[in-house]
Amino acid sequence: MGKYKNKLLKFKDGIINRLFVNLKWAYSFYRMYLGRILFYAFVEILKLVVDFFITYKVGNVVDFAISKDTNQVIRMGLLYVVMFVVMSFLSISANRIAAWNFNSMQADLVKKLFKKILKADWEELTAFHSGDLISRISNDAKIISQNAGSFLTTIITQSAMVIVCLAVILVNDASMILVVIIVAPIIVLSSRIFMKKMYDAQNIIRQIESRETAYSKESFHNIQAVKAFGLADEFYRRITLLEQDRYKADMRSNLFSLLSWIITYLAGIFSAIICIGWAFFRVDSGAMTFGTLTVVIMMAYRIATAGKTLLQQIPLSLQLTVSIERVREVLDINNEKLVETAEYEKFAVETEKDGVSVRVENMSFAYKNGNQIFNDVQLEANPGEIIALVGPSGEGKTTMLRILLGIIKAGSGNVYAQLPGENGDKYSFSTETRSLIAYVPQGNTMLSGTIKENMQLIAPEATDEEIIDALKQACAYDFVKKLPDGIYHNIGESGVGFSEGQNQRLAIARAILRKTPILLMDEATSALDVATERKVLSNLMRKDAKRTCILTTHRPSVLSACNRVYRISDTKVTVIDDAEIQQLMNDF
Template sequence: MEFIKKVIRKIKDGMLQEMYEETKWMYTYAKKYKFQIVFYIFLGVLTTVMGLASSVGSKYLIDAVTGQDSGNIALIALFIVAMGLFSIGINAITTMISARINIKVNNEIQAEVFDKILVADWISMKEFHSGDLLNRLNGDVNTVASSILSWIPSLITRSAQFFGILAIILYYDPTMAVIALGSAPVMLIVSKTLMKKMRDYNKRMRQVSSDVMSFNEESFQNIQSIKAFDLVGLFSKRLRDVQQNYKDVFLDYNKFSVYTSSFMSVVGMFVAYACFGWGVYRLWTGHITFGTMTLFVQLSGQLSSSFKSIVSLVPSAISATTSAGRIMEFFKIKDESELEDDKAKLIQNNTQGKGLSVVLDDVEFSYNENKTVFQHADIVANPGEIVALVGPSGEGKTTMIRLLLGLINTKSGNASIRDINGVSCKISSATRRFFAYVPQGNTIFSGTIAENMRMVKQDATDAEIVEALKAACAYDFVNRLPDGINSKVGERGSGFSEGQAQRLSIARALIRKSPILLLDEATSALDVFTERQVLRNIMNMGYARTCIVTTHRPSVLTMCDKVYKIDSGVVCDIDEKEVNMLIRDF
C-alpha cells in the first residue's frame, strides 16, 4: 500500500500530473469512438495470435522435415500459409478502420479548436502569433488525433504479443525466458530520465517549428513591403537564422535519440546473443530439437522487440501529450463576453430598419495599468448621423472601434446601444449583429466578388450585390470585368488597387444593412470626390443608419453631424469652429 501511495504521489507531481491531465483530455475524444477502438484492438490481438501460431507451426514443420516429428508436413504448411493470409486481410481491415477514425478525430478536434479561437477573448488571443496558431491547428491536432487511435490499441496489442511470446518460451524453456527479458530492468531504470528529457525536447521542437512557420507566414503576408524597402537580403538572412535555430534544436534532439537508441540496441544485442548461445547449447546437449531452436531464435528476437516496442510508446505518448497541452492552452482562455443577450434579441425584433443609437457614458479603457487609452468618454451617435472620431495616430480611435464591436470591454462606465423605444443593451459580442464594419487596409478574401459580398448575407441576390456596389462607387470597375460580380479575387484583394479593394469592403458592409456602420479609415485610399459620394450614398440608402467614422482627412469632417476628438486619454466633442481649425491646419 505504501508503494502504491508513493506511485500516486509521483503521478500527481509535476510532469506526470501534466501528462495525466493531457491524457484525460485526449480520452474525451477517444471515448466517442470506443466501439470502433475496441474492435480495432480485437483485430490487432487476433493478428498477434495468428503470428504466434504461425511461429509455433514453423517449429513443428521443421521437426517434421528433419524427421524428429511425425506431423503432416502439408497440413502444417497449409496452416502457416492460412495464418499469413488471414493476417494480411486483417491488417487491411485495421488500416481502413484506422484511417476512418483518425480523419474523424482530426477533423473534430480541429473544428473545435478553430471555433474556440474564433470565440476566445480577443486580447488573450493576440498573444499567439498566427503562424503558431496554424502550427497548433494542423501539426499538434494531427499528432493528437493519430495518438488517440494508435497509442492505447498499440499498448494492448504489443503487450498481448509480449506476454504471448513469454508464455510460449516459458512453456518450452523457462531459462530462455529469463535471458530474453534481460533488457527489461535496464530500460525501466533509465525510463524516468528519458521521459523528462523527451518531454523537454518535444516542447522545444514544437516551439521552433512554430517559429519557422510564423516567420514564413508573416514574410509572405508582407512580401510587397519586403520588396519595396529592398529587404530581400535581410529577410533571407533572417530565414537562415531561424533555420539555424531549428537545426540546432533538431540535431540536439537527434543526437539524444541516437544515443538512447544505440544504448538500447547494445543491450538488446547482448540479450539476443545470450539467447542464441543458450539455444545452441541446448541443441548441442540434445535437450531441444532443430524446430525448437528455430522457434527460440524467432521468439527471443520478437520478445526483445515487443518489449522495445512497448517502451517506444513512451516517446509517442510524450509527443501526443505535449501536443495536447499546446492545444489545451486555447481552451483555458475565456470566451469573449456576451452581455444581455436577451435584450439584444429584443432590440433585434423591435428595430426592423428604425435605427439604433450608440451611447458611451463616462467610459474608461486601458490595455494595461501603465497607460489609459481614454477615460470619462461620452459619445452619442444617433440614426441618420455621421459621427467622426479624430485625433493623433495611436491615441485610441481604433481602440474605440474595437470597443464598439465588443472585441474589448470597458474598464468602467457604460457602453450601450439603444433602440427608438428606449430599450438599452450593453455592448458586447452579443450586439455585434447590429454592426457592419470596414477596417483599415485590405480585407478582401480570395474567391469571387459575389462570394465576398455574400459572406455577410448568404442569401443576397445579384441585384442586392449590384445595389451595394453602386452605393460604394464600385460597380463601374466591377462591371468592366469579364465576369462582372463573378470575377475572381486573389488573396488579400490581389488584382485590385487599394482604392478598389476599399470600395469592395464598403459594399460588403452595406449589403448587410446593419443599423450601425463603422468605418475605420475606410475611405483613406479614395479621392475626395469619391469619398464624399460614397458617404452620401451610404446615408441615402432608404433606411435609418448610424455611421461612425475614424479619419485623418478633413474632407470627411464637413459632412459629419458630430466630431469627437480623442487625444491624450481625453474624449470630447468639438464645435464647428474647432472643426474648421482642424481643416485649416491639415
C-alpha cells in the first residue's frame, strides 16, 4: 500500500502536475485575452469541421465513382472546391489572429516583467544576474507568448479531431471499439517515457542561455579592459565553452525528443496496422463496403495526423513549463513597500523653506545573507552642511546611502528626516522620501541619448537655460559648450566619448536639476582633479545654502571642505576630529 502511495505522491509532484500548475498560471495571466484566444480557437474549430467534412465525404465520392453516378461526382467535386477555398481563408485568418495574440501578449508580459524589476525589493532582486533577467524578459516571455494561446487551442482541436474521427469509425463499424481498447494504452504509455528527461534538458538549456546573456553583457560592458589586458582570446575561449555546453544541452534535448517521438510513432504504426488489418478483415467478410473502408482509412489517417501534432506538443509543453517557472520566479519577487500619505506631502512642502536635517539614531542593519554592517550607530547632517563618510571599502558607506534612499530598510533604530529646530517634524526615510533626495551613484550612469535628454530624465520640464546653469554648477559646461551640438550632443552607451571625470560632472549636473534639499554623492568626484572637486562642492553649497550634502569618498583632499567627517568601520560610525582628518590627508 505504501509503495502505491509513494508513486501517487511522486505523480502529484511530477512533471504532469507542474505542467497543469503552470498552465493554470498562464490562464490567470492571460484572462484579459480570453476573448481573443477563444476567437482563435473558434476559427481553428471551424477549420477542423471543414477538414472533417472533406474527409468524411471521401467515402461518398468513392461509392458514387464505383456506381458511375457522374452527376453526383461533379456535384461533390464542386463542393470540394468551395470547401478548399473556405479552408484556405480560415487558415489565413487563424495565422493572422495568432500573430495578433502573440504580439499583444508578449508586449504586455515584457512590460509586466520590466515593471516588476523596477519596483522589486532590491535585496531580492540582487539574487538574479542582470543578464539572466534580460534572458527571462526576452527569451522566456517570447516562448510563453507564442505558446500560451496556441498550445491549449491545439490540444483542444486536435483532441476533438481524434474523438470525432474515432466516433465516425465506431459508427461505421462498432467492432473497432475492441481495437481502440487494445491500442489506446500503448499510445498513452509510450508518450510518458522520456517526459522527465526532456523537462530537465529544457531547464538546463534556459539556464545556459541566461549564463550566455550574462557573460556577453559583462564582456561588452568591459570591452576596454578586455582589450587593455589582452584578454580577447580568453574571453573567446570562455564563450566557446558556454556554446559547447549549450550545444550539448540542445542535442541532449533533441535526442530525448526524437526517442520519445520514435517510440510513440512506432506505437502508433503498430496500432494503425491492427486497425487497418481489422478493417480489411471486415471488408473481406462482407461486413464493410469499400466506401466505408475508405472513410475508416481516412479517419485513421486524420487520427494519426492529429496524434502527431499532439505528440509535438509534449516538448513544447515542457519548454513552456520551464519558461513559465522562470518568469514566475521574477514576478514572485516582493515589491518595495511604497508609502504615499498626505502627511508626507505636507512635510515635503515644509522642507522647501529651510531645508531638512538627516538623523540616524541607534541604527543597526544586516543584509539578508547575515552580513552585519551597522550596530547601534549615530549620524547627523544639517542644512548647509557637507558631511563626508570615509572608511575601508565594503564597510558600509554605500549601504548608508541605500538606507537613506529607502532601497533597504534599517533593522532597528531610527533613520529620519527632520525639519529645522528641536521640535521640527520628523519623517522616516522610505521609498516615499526619495523625492527629497538627489543622488549621484558610483560609476558611469549616463544613458544613450543627448545630454539634454539625460538631464531631463530628472527634470522633464527643465529648460535649456536651467540645464546650462546646472552644467555650470557642476563645472561641466566648459567642455559641453565646445561640442558641435552643445547640450544636444549624443552620448554613447555608458558615456562613451567622454572621460570618467566628464561623465561624473554630467551626473552631478543631472542631480542638481532635481532641486532637492538633500544631495547624496557616492564617490561622485573620484575622477575629478582636486581643484575641480573643490569648485564643484563650493558651487553646490553656494547655489543652495540650505542643501544637506552627504558624500562618500576615499580622497582626503575633499575632507577640508566638509563640516563633519564620519569613519565607517567594523559596524561602527564615529566622528573623527581635525587631527585625524589632517593625518588622513598627510597619509594620502
